[in-house]
Amino acid sequence: MQGNGxxxxxxxxxxxxxxxxxxxxxxxYFIQQRINGLEEQExxxxxxENLQKIRNVKEDALKLGLDLQGGMHxxxxxxxxxxxxxxxxxxxxxxxxxxxxxxxLSDETGxxxxxxxxMEFERRDPDARLSRYFRDSDAGITRRSxxxxxxxxxxxxxxxxxxxxxxxxxxxxxxxxxxxxSIQKQGTRRVVVELPGIDDPxxxxxxxxxxxxxxxxxxxxxxxxxxxxxxxxxxxNVVVEMTMVEDEEEDDAEADSALATEDxxxxxxxxxxxxxxxxxxxxxxxxxxxxxxSEQDTARVRELLSVPAVREALPIGVDLLYEANPVGLxxxxxxxxxxxxxxxxxxxxxxxxxSARVDFDELxxxxxxxxxxxxxxxxxxxxxxxxxxxxxxxxLDGVVYSYPTVINRIVGGRSSITGLDSREEAQDVxxxxxxxxxxxxxxxxxERTVGPSLGKASIRAGFISxxxxxGLVAIFMIFYYRTAxxxxxxxxxxxxxxxxxxxAAFKATLTLPxxxxxxxxIGMAVDANVLIFERIREERATGKTLKAAIDxxxxxxxxxxxxANVTTFFVGAILYSFGVGPIQGFAVTxxxxxxxxxxxxxxxxxxxxxxxxxxxxxxxxxx
Amino acid sequence: xxxxxNTKFNFIGNRRKAYVVSxxxxxxxxxxxxxxxLELGIDFQGGMEFVVESPVELEPVAVxxxxxxxxxSEPEVKTFGVGQVLIRTPAEGDISDIQNRIVEGIxxxxxxxxxxxxxxxxxxxxxxxxxxQGAIWAVLGGLLVVFVYILLRFEWRFGVGxxxxxxxxxxxxxxxxxxxxxxxxxxxQIDQAIIAAFLTIVGYxxxxxxxxxxxxxxxxxxxxxxAYDKLVNRSINNTLSRTxxxxxxxxxxxxxxxxxxxxxxxxxxxGLILGVTIGTYSSVFVASPVVVExxxxxxxxxx
Numbered sequence: 073m074q075g076n077g078x079x080x081x082x083x084x085x086x087x088x089x090x091x092x093x094x095x096x097x098x099x100x101y102f103i104q105q106r107i108n109g110l111e112e113q114e115x116x117x118x119x120x121e122n123l124q125k126i127r128n129v130k131e132d133a134l135k136l137g138l139d140l141q142g143g144m145h146x147x148x149x150x151x152x153x154x155x156x157x158x159x160x161x162x163x164x165x166x167x168x169x170x171x172x173x174x175x176x177l178s179d180e181t182g183x184x185x186x187x188x189x190x191m192e193f194e195r196r197d198p199d200a201r202l203s204r205y206f207r208d209s210d211a212g213i214t215r216r217s218x219x220x221x222x223x224x225x226x227x228x229x230x231x232x233x234x235x236x237x238x239x240x241x242x243x244x245x246x247x248x249x250x251x252x253x254s255i256q257k258q259g260t261r262r263v264v265v266e267l268p269g270i271d272d273p274x275x276x277x278x279x280x281x282x283x284x285x286x287x288x289x290x291x292x293x294x295x296x297x298x299x300x301x302x303x304x305x306x307x308x309n310v311v312v313e314m315t316m317v318e319d320e321e322e323d324d325a326e327a328d329s330a331l332a333t334e335d336x337x338x339x340x341x342x343x344x345x346x347x348x349x350x351x352x353x354x355x356x357x358x359x360x361x362x363x364x365x366s367e368q369d370t371a372r373v374r375e376l377l378s379v380p381a382v383r384e385a386l387p388i389g390v391d392l393l394y395e396a397n398p399v400g401l402x403x404x405x406x407x408x409x410x411x412x413x414x415x416x417x418x419x420x421x422x423x424x425x426x427s428a429r430v431d432f433d434e435l436x437x438x439x440x441x442x443x444x445x446x447x448x449x450x451x452x453x454x455x456x457x458x459x460x461x462x463x464x465x466x467x468l469d470g471v472v473y474s475y476p477t478v479i480n481r482i483v484g485g486r487s488s489i490t491g492l493d494s495r496e497e498a499q500d501v502x503x504x505x506x507x508x509x510x511x512x513x514x515x516x517x518x519e520r521t522v523g524p525s526l527g528k529a530s531i532r533a534g535f536i537s538x539x540x541x542x543g544l545v546a547i548f549m550i551f552y553y554r555t556a557x558x559x560x561x562x563x564x565x566x567x568x569x570x571x572x573x574x575x576a577a578f579k580a581t582l583t584l585p586x587x588x589x590x591x592x593x594i595g596m597a598v599d600a601n602v603l604i605f606e607r608i609r610e611e612r613a614t615g616k617t618l619k620a621a622i623d624x625x626x627x628x629x630x631x632x633x634x635x636a637n638v639t640t641f642f643v644g645a646i647l648y649s650f651g652v653g654p655i656q657g658f659a660v661t662x663x664x665x666x667x668x669x670x671x672x673x674x675x676x677x678x679x680x681x682x683x684x685x686x687x688x689x690x691x692x693x694x695x
Numbered sequence: 696x697x698x699x700x701n702t703k704f705n706f707i708g709n710r711r712k713a714y715v716v717s718x719x720x721x722x723x724x725x726x727x728x729x730x731x732x733l734e735l736g737i738d739f740q741g742g743m744e745f746v747v748e749s750p751v752e753l754e755p756v757a758v759x760x761x762x763x764x765x766x767x768s769e770p771e772v773k774t775f776g777v778g779q780v781l782i783r784t785p786a787e788g789d790i791s792d793i794q795n796r797i798v799e800g801i802x803x804x805x806x807x808x809x810x811x812x813x814x815x816x817x818x819x820x821x822x823x824x825x826x827x828q829g830a831i832w833a834v835l836g837g838l839l840v841v842f843v844y845i846l847l848r849f850e851w852r853f854g855v856g857x858x859x860x861x862x863x864x865x866x867x868x869x870x871x872x873x874x875x876x877x878x879x880x881x882x883x884q885i886d887q888a889i890i891a892a893f894l895t896i897v898g899y900x901x902x903x904x905x906x907x908x909x910x911x912x913x914x915x916x917x918x919x920x921x922a923y924d925k926l927v928n929r930s931i932n933n934t935l936s937r938t939x940x941x942x943x944x945x946x947x948x949x950x951x952x953x954x955x956x957x958x959x960x961x962x963x964x965x966g967l968i969l970g971v972t973i974g975t976y977s978s979v980f981v982a983s984p985v986v987v988e989x990x991x992x993x994x995x996x997x998x
């Protein structure tokens with residue numbers, strides 16, 4: 073029995089350690105139970121009184137993954153191409169072409185877009201200097217800077233951009249109010265945001281992506297806009313006439329379609345929709361309003377208006393932007409939006425805003441009132457003073473929120489954003505404005521949202537699987553190995569406690585695949601004991617005493633147990649290093665399960681057998 | 696209880712029959728993989744998936760028809776769990792916009808359906824590409840590490856035997872995934888969880904094989920005069936009880952997982968059920984016979 077003292081001490085030590093790490097989880101469970109059992113009133117009171125305690129316990133408790141507690145997992149990527157464009161000044165045709173080519177190149181090869189951009193630029197003209205676009209005296213980029221220096225500057229700026237984006241996103245999440253959010257950088261240009269218990273994913277998406285690019289623009293001259301509207305319509309009329317001529321030629325060959333065309337000509341009022349633009353846009357040309365478009369046609373209109381010939385027909389320096397709020401509904405209940413003529417020159421931007429808050433106007437509609445810094449105030453006063461009786465567009469992220477007519481010069485740097493849908497939207501605009509604009513637009517490249525009900529169902533499913541799996545395996549072992557099976561079941565119980573202990577100790581997160589890993593471990597963990605028991609049976613068959621058979625069984629089975637477990641452990645390690653999220657959870661429980669099952673199957677069962685056979689001189693049945 | 700004690704099955708003697716069975720299964724699997732291919736989940740090809748829950752029954756075909764007009768193209772619609780459908784669309788456009796259109800579309804088409812989105816998965820094409828690369832590296836890395844370990848611990852013939860069994864197991868599992876996709880009433884799309892299941896199968900298959908090999912190695916030293924194929928056969932028979940019991944308990948838990956683990960884990964559990972079954976078969980009927988073949992060939996060459 074020598075050496076068993078050490079084994080028992082080891083077992084007691086690990087057990088105590090697991091208990092220590094699992095204690096907060098158990099307390100957390102009971103506290104949550106208690107809170108759930110309380111009435112609304114009492115609950116609020118209880119939570120206020122024990123805020124610190126609840127928080128501490130929760131902090132140390134075993135964390136549940138978003139797939140179990142419900143929530144939102146978002147991976148965002150900073151648009152480096154947009155950042156490059158943002159940083160550049162004096163952008164010309166070549167620049168745009170190179171950037172477009174770089175985008176394609178980087179998509180194909182998976183290389184960084186900055187490398188692709190520099191390479192493409194040098195390929196076109198090896199002697200050309202990138203510094204002509206990126207002069208920045210603060211960063212030491214002058215006319216003489218080499219392309220390598222500029223490339224490094226861009227890389228630095230990209231690094232900088234992601235770090236700034238992270239701190240801005242963190243600020244927004246904090247302002248939104250999420251318990252235990254996690255915001256982490258992944259790789260060089262991605263941010264992973266995990267938000268437990270989100271009930272309005274759409275709002276969060278907008279908040280995370282919101283660039284809050286607030287800009288004040290002057291608007292197009294009404295006469296000029298009306299004239300260009302006519303030119304644009306004419307352009308498409310000509311296109312239609314040309315295609316109609318072609319149609320008629322084809323019609324000679326095809327009688328059927330000729331008939332259809334005749335029908336069209338028979339009713340002149342149906343002639344109008346054949347102009348592709350007028351099919352999707354109702355022309356207005358009143359004041360700064362260019363046209364009226366229904367929500368489902370915005371993409372088509374954008375396409376039609378971005379044709380070079382059409383762009384030329386528009387007044388120089390004027391963009392067409394949508395208004396944020398619909399002006400009415402179509403007969404089908406679709407929302408209709410104004411398309412407005414806005415000058416592309418930015419007169420004033422959101423950086424001058426020093427404070428913003430939600431307010432309500434006289435009609436009790438939400439608005440965001442803003443105060444500008446002194447420089448902004450001066451510009452604002454000059455701008456409003458010079459444009460009395462004209463409209464100024466307040467543009468947020470490329471959409472016109474309002475375009476009030478200036479009544480008189482505004483001093484003191486006050487302005488407001490109206491036309492907001494709801495209090496929440498106003499609040500989110502304030503949040504985004506105050507956290508600052510993201511350095512470049514971000515894309516959501518991955519999003520996984522699990523509703524709380526599905527999370528609860530998964531916890532239940534996982535719990536039932538563990539219990540049923542454990543029960544069936546335990547019964548089977550007793551059935552097959554009798555007393556020894558019972559001992560193996562005891563080892564299995566310790567095993568499960570240890571797995572959870574390891575997870576809690578390493579602050580791992582329990583996910584649904586993680587639970588699957590535990591269930592799988594239950595089935596595989598008995599393997600070590602099975603190997604030992606089978607060996608003991610064989611040794612007994614050769615006529616050895618029980619004690620000798622047990623000794624031989626344990627020592628001879630060891631190499632097989634070890635080899636068999638090492639391979640699975642390696643697979644777990646590989647899964648952990650290459651996998652993401654839930655898969656890592658599976659890998660962690662798989663590895664934890666192997667380690668603890670090796671320990672329990674070899675140490676725990678041995679202690680019990682030694683106690684029974686050597687100390688108590690009992691006979692142990694191996695079935 | 697003793698079921699497989701002192702068995703005297705002639706596994707090695709009948710190995711050619713097993714080769715025929717394995718050969719047919721492999722051919723069918725490869726055929727299906729070539730003809731039908733694997734259905735990739737959104738993890739690896741990008742896209743959007745929404746699970747919508749409703750108190751009224753949502754008939755997938757009707758939902759597809761209803762959403763085709765709202766989305767402009769036909770989405771894939773499948774039953775997910777009780778009262779739930781999974782809707783899959785390509786990853787284009789704004790997430791919120793598409794989600795709203797789906798919810799409104801279903802609410803309109805099915806009276807009293809009050810649809811709730813309980814799960815969304817959105818993976819952009821570039822992110823999917825990265826996940827795919829990650830999965831490929833994980834599989835290659837896993838296989839490499841396992842090969843190296845086997846080569847270090849056992850002589851090369853065993854290595855070849857184990858690796859052959861491994862490819863056998865993974866190919867047939869993939870083949871069944873390919874053939875059964877769309878036939879069985881649950882998703883068999885290859886996603887990250889399935890990759891984890893496959894790697895676990897790799898680990899498990901080896902685990903099973905290694906125990907038999909360990910016994911062969913032991914007996915080779917004990918019974919030096921015995922013919923090699925007899926010795927291998929004896930090793931398989933003497934470890935058969937363990938093989939069956941361990942496979943039994945493992946199969947038990949993965950079946951439990953399949954039944955009780957919920958819709959999210961169904962494909963994963965199905966992969967494990969296949970893997971455990973085929974892995975057990977292959978450690979007896981593929982891995983060890985290959986070792987015997989190699990040994991016999993070496994002997995013949997020496998003569």
